[in-house]
Amino acid sequence: MKKLILLLFGFMTVVTVWAEVPPLPSCTSCTDSVLNVFWEAPANYEKTEKDTLAFKFQYYTETAKEGIVSLGNPDMAWFEISNGTSKKQFWAGKGMALNKLENPYARYFIPVNFQKGENIIHLKARSLSNLPFQLNPIFMEGQDMEALKNKFQINxxxxxxxxxxxxxxxxxxxxxxxxxxxxxxxxxxxxxxxxxxxxxxxxxxxxxxxxxxxxxxxxxxxxxxxxxxxxxxxxxxxxxxxxxxxxxxxxxxxxxxxxxxxxxxxxxxxxxxxxxxxxxxxxxxxxxxxxxxxxxxxxxxxxxxxxxxxxxxxxxxxxxxxxxxxxxxxxxxxxxxxxxxxxxxxxxxxxxxxxxxxxxxxxxxxxxxxxxxxxxxxxxxxxxxxxxxxxAYKAKVIEQLEENKKLEKEVKDLLEKQLEASQKDLVNQKFKREAETNLFKAQLKSIQLQMNPHYFFNSLNSINDFIYDKKPRQASEYLAKYATLMRSVLRNSESIEITLEKEIEHLKVYLDLEKMRFENSFDYEIKHTKDADFLKNKIPLMLIQPLLENAVWHGFKDINYPGKICISFEKNENGFTIKVDDNGVGLAAKRKPKKTSMGLKLLKEKLAVFNQLNEMNIDFELKNKFNEQGVLGVFDIKNKP
The missing domain is CATH 1.20.1070 (Rhopdopsin 7-helix transmembrane proteins)
Known part of the structure; x- marks a missing residue:
């Protein structure tokens, strides 16, 4: 009797639970109407203000049925179908990872298979953005996922x-x-x-x-x-x-x-x-x-x-x-x-x-x-x-150039007339001075002609090293820079002077070439004022290059640290000073006694002649730095009294 009472009580409890579990809404041949609401009238869905929803449904069928469950539009959803001892879990929602879905299209429409008898559905859904969402599950009986996919694609x-x-x-x-x-x-x-x-x-x-x-x-x-x-x-x-x-x-x-x-x-x-x-x-x-x-x-x-x-x-x-x-x-x-x-x-x-x-x-x-x-x-x-x-600008420039040519011709004719008149008065006084000047210029050009081959020989050796080491790209790049520098040197080979501005450009190209030759083992810095008038001052051609050559080829030869060259141009009361500073091994270690650099020897000869010819006097000093490693070269350029 006691067992019978307990059995009846348990049965009544089950009946009560099932009575409280609502059936899962379902329909047949309703796919188009469900999709039309989904596509055309989303506001008709009743949205919840809750972050998370949980439901329990039951679905009873006399025979096994296949179809699709339409959920709504949650960010994340999970539901489970249990029938007796078997269970099947599904993941859905906009924010669900693709690898958890039944197929790529099963975010809101999930293909399911209900077994014969009672099927219990546990459904949970939540928002990942705190925005309202709707959860309106409905089972579309007999609907095939492939057919539903085709409807979406057509739509x-x-x-x-x-x-x-x-x-x-x-x-x-x-x-x-x-x-x-x-x-x-x-x-x-x-x-x-x-x-x-x-x-x-x-x-x-x-x-x-x-x-x-x-x-x-x-x-x-x-x-x-x-x-x-x-x-x-x-x-x-x-x-x-x-x-x-x-x-x-x-x-x-x-x-x-x-x-x-x-x-x-x-x-x-x-x-x-x-x-x-x-x-x-x-x-x-x-x-x-x-x-x-x-x-x-x-x-x-x-x-x-x-x-x-x-x-x-x-x-x-x-x-x-x-x-x-x-x-x-x-x-x-x-x-x-x-x-x-x-x-x-x-x-x-x-x-x-x-x-x-x-x-x-x-x-x-x-x-x-x-x-x-x-x-x-x-x-x-x-x-x-x-x-x-x-x-239009090009045409205007051409027109202006034509005007300039006419003006230049007029000015040239006027100057020639004035010069011819002046020469008649000065020819006797200038004759002696011109003879002396031409002699000094000839000596200076002779020294310059000795320096150019010496420099070109060193540069060609560098190109030969690149080719020998099978570095065609570096050789090509070096040749291009070398050609630029050679044109600059040859263009000025008939001159005895060069402006500081041109000399600085020349030094940059030369040092870039040497950096390539020595695989960036040293760096350099050139300091000068931006004053345009100062940069128009002239110095002897290739004045500074021999000091740079001496530093790179001798001063940095055996060092185990990065080399550094600093070149500075500074104005003073009587003229200006040029300093060349390196951190190499120093003069005592650079060369053997009684052996002088060819470039430095020619430089001293050039300065001796230049001082006789020019209105400026250049004093040159080359010495080891005090309390530091390296050499300091100083050109002190002053106006003659």
Missing amino acids: SRSSDIVKWLSLLLTFVFLLLALVNFLAFKNHFFKFYILYILVVSILLLIWLDFNGQHNVLFPNSPRLYQIALVFAQQLGYCIYAAFFIHFLDLKNTDRLSFKMLRIYQGMALFMGLFNPLFSYFKEDYLFVLKYLSFLHLIPMFIIIFVLVRTLLVVKNKLKYYVLTATLLIVLFTFAELAFTMYRGGTFVRDYFGPSLAGFKGFNFLQIGLMLELIIFYFGLTHKTLDAERERA
Whole structure:
């Protein structure tokens, strides 16, 4: 009797539990109606304000049945079907990793198989963004997943065509822009290319996200939100850079230039902060409620800049930027209007609208394509204007050159007449002085002719070393620099003087060659004033080079640390001083006693002759540095009293 009472009590408990468990809603031949609600009227779904929902359903069937369970639009969902001792678990939702799904299309529509008898369904769903979501499970009996997939593909075919055409159009304009930039060296297209790349990335993310391909983030779909928002904000930054560069606002309107720089900074901040905050805090609702006002600041900035551009900027190219921007604004408002007309969208849906719009396609894509077209025509217009200006400037230069030639001829004729008259009076007094001067010049050129072969011989040895070591690239590069230096030396070989400016250029090329020869084992620094008048002072040709040669070839020969040469040009009261400082082994160790460098020997001979010829006197001293390793060479150049 006691056992019977317990059995009846247990049966009543089970009956009570089953009575409290609602049946899983089901339907037959209802796929189209369910999908129509999913596609066309998402606002009809009742959304919950809770972060997590949990339900328990039961489904009884006399025979085994297959079909599809439609869930709704949760971020994460899990449900379990148990029948007696067998259990089957399913994972679903927008944020679920691809490797946990039954198939790539089973995020909101899950293929199931109910066994004969009672089936208990445990269902849990949650939001990862703190946004409201709906959970409205319904079992579509007899529906095949492949057939459902085909319905989605047919429904989204037109939007897919538009997406691929948009991508194709962006690649066409990218190719045209690259041809202009690389082949024709048209730098106007620089920021346009960057903007196209960002738009292309944005379209690819949309296509991958809404098309269920999941190539970029297969196991973390929530990263699409970060990628989309960041790509959009990065696009705004590059758009602002294009705006600045296209209208040359840095030079024509400094206020608009500064405002757009602020706009770029805010766009980058929001592109990083908003998606990362909502991702890690799982609270996108907070972003929408409390951080959305930040978007008003860049919006007001861009409105201010557009109005100011219309009223202040005189460049007629401004209408291209203004028209393209106006189109983007209009299509954005069209997007919002369409969204409000439909009564809301599934911001989480893959198969429904992506951000807004219809069936995975939005009006923003139309605006972007029109914007790219207008920008391209604007750049073409700017390029043609630049070519016309260049042609006009070239014609003006040619005209000015012709005028200069006429003026030079007139001045030359006048000077020749004056010179002829003066020479008659001075010929007797100058004859003796010219004879002495010519003698000194001949001696100086003789020394110079000895120095040039000595220098060229050393350089050719370096080229031979590169070829011997089978370093053709280095040999070719060295030859190119050597040719530049040789032309400079030979061009001045008939001269006895050179300006400091030219000498500094000569020294840089020479030291770069020696650095290559010695595999960057030393470095150099040249210090001088920017005073143009000072750099016009003249010194003997190849005055400093022998000291550099001595430091590189002898001073740095046996050191085990990086070599350093410092050359300085300093003004003083009576003239100027040139110092050559190295950190090599020093004079005592550089050479054996009674053996003098060929370059230094010729240098001293040159200075002796130059001091007789020129109105300046050059004192030269070469000595070891005090309390430091290395050599200091000093040229003290003074005006003769």
